[in-house]
Amino acid sequence: MxxxxxxxxxxxxxxxxxxxxxxxxxxxxxxxxxxxxxxxxxxxxxxxxxxAPVEKAVAEQLPHGTAFGLPTETEVQLAELLASRTGLPMWRFSNSGTEAVMTAVRAARAATGRELLVRFEGSYHGTSDAVVAANAPGVPEAVAGTSLALPQGDAEALREVMRTRGDEVAAVLIDIMPNRAGLVPAAAEFVTLVRELTRQHGALMIVDEVITFRIAEGGLHREYGIEPDLMTVGKVIGGGFPVGGLGGTAEVMAIFDPLRELGVSWGGTFSANPMSMIAGRVALEHFTxxxxxxxxxxxxxxxxxxxxxxxxxxxxxxxxxxxxxxxxxxxxxxxxxxxxxxxxxxxxxxxxxxxxxxxxxxxxxxxxxxxxxxxxxx
CATH class of the missing domain: 3.90.1150.10 (Aspartate Aminotransferase, domain 1)
Structure with missing residues (x-):
């Protein structure tokens, strides 16, 4: 290595x-x-x-299998728990926060029929091409052009982009307290502005709570009183096992309906495996x-x-x-x-x-x- x-x-x-x-x-x-x-x-x-509670729950599952080519009740249980905490009714699972964000971006582009992703400089949303710096090694210029990074908390820059390119924007992706940008909580007025402008221009608001979900029972965004269209989570919801999660409104998440014409098809060999789902549910149940x-x-x-x-x-x-x-x-x-x-x-x-x-x-x-x-x- x-x-x-x-x-x-x-x-x-x-x-x-x-x-x-x-x-x-x-x-x-x-x-x-x-x-x-x-x-x-x-x-x-x-x-x-x-x-100990996670150890016990995982040990009890091991003799019954660790992954299947069928869904299991364990993913339903974790989805219901997250829905009750966040107020977002629909959920899907993956294996990391990076993959959760990838899923959210694909969903936003498919749901809106637009390509442009607006995000903020310094925020870390994983390692996929769409959310790393435009000059990162290995990112094609064509891909970099579908994402626009604005200065953190710059209301005027956001207003200008939405005024001039709002009909191109699929989503605004925001971490309300981005670790790599300094772990400074965003101003409430700015978060509210993101929500207002996305609704005004028919774009989606994606809140990345892979790290900040631990701050409040339903995630940090609930402390701001906003309702995002999509929300990404990971880390603490896995109880120490690999996990990513995407929650959203029923309208937006319908893009994943496998019977929907031109819907988003998204798999993952170990996504929603019962080990991660059980460990995550037990960890969250004890994180009251x-x-x-x-x-x-x-x-x-x-x-x-x-x-x-x-x-x-x-x-x-x-x-x-x-x-x-x-x-x-x-x-x-x-x-x-x-x-x-x-x-x-x-x-x-x-x-x-x-x-x-x-x-x-x-x-x-x-x-x-x-x-x-x-x-x-x-």
Missing amino acids: PRGNTRTTLFVPPTPPYAVSGSGPYVLDQRGHRVIDCNNNYTALIHGHAF AEAIERLNSLGDQLRSGLTEAGIAVSGRGSLTRIREDVDLPRLWWALYGEGVLAGTNGLLALSTPMTDDHVHTVTTAVVTAVRGLRGGNQ
Whole structure:
């Protein structure tokens, strides 16, 4: 494997440690070094590692089969749970957040008969050609031309595009708190404007909640009081197993009706496999409104402690991003040495096994690491 691993997002030079095991909020690497996991597989492991209820449910399913050439009741159960939480009545499943976004974009283009996708610079929506930077290696110019990236939160730029090209726009794709763009929550006025302009011009609004779904029981968009046409999810809805999900209105999701003439045909060998569906349902059933409130409170406590110590951070709820002007690989290693596993961009994602003591330890580690990289001047 180039540089020794599969996922670019996990690489830190010269080479990352290798995980051996995980339990609750901890990960143990091949050298025997134990860390508090504030990466949680890039926010996916909402209950940390080896969550007993998920382990039990998955173990009970194993003797009965892991994947079939038929649908199973498990996907219906997870779809019903997501519908009850989000208010979006129709759902389909895939194997990753990337694939969920791919499905949403295809659906929007098919439903509207238009090609142009409007998105925002710096937001990460997976690795498909339609949603990466136009100059990304390997993206054909013809494909890049079907997507338009606007500055984050730029209302005037959005108005101008919709005024001049609104009849070409299939959808506006938005992450309300984009991690790679700084993990700063979008202004409510801007999110409302996206909803108003898409409706005005007959385009769809796609909200990407692959990361932010953990912030509220039905996703972060519900805190903004908006109703998207399509919503993508992943990570926490898989209970530690591969998953992606697309929810939407009945009108838009009808484009996937297999009996519909010129409908969208979308398969996936392991999509909606019972292992992911069962693990996801059990994980969400234990991620109650009370659990969400408690975990978000721990996130507030973390940001408050770091801010008081003079560390620049952003985020909301159980997600925090370190915003210091320091070398990120050096920050990653410094944190790792202090016993904290973070994202390679300074992302800290909490999990339900964590306590006040864990947050205190993480806070101390971040302060120590950042001050050390500043040269010990603060």
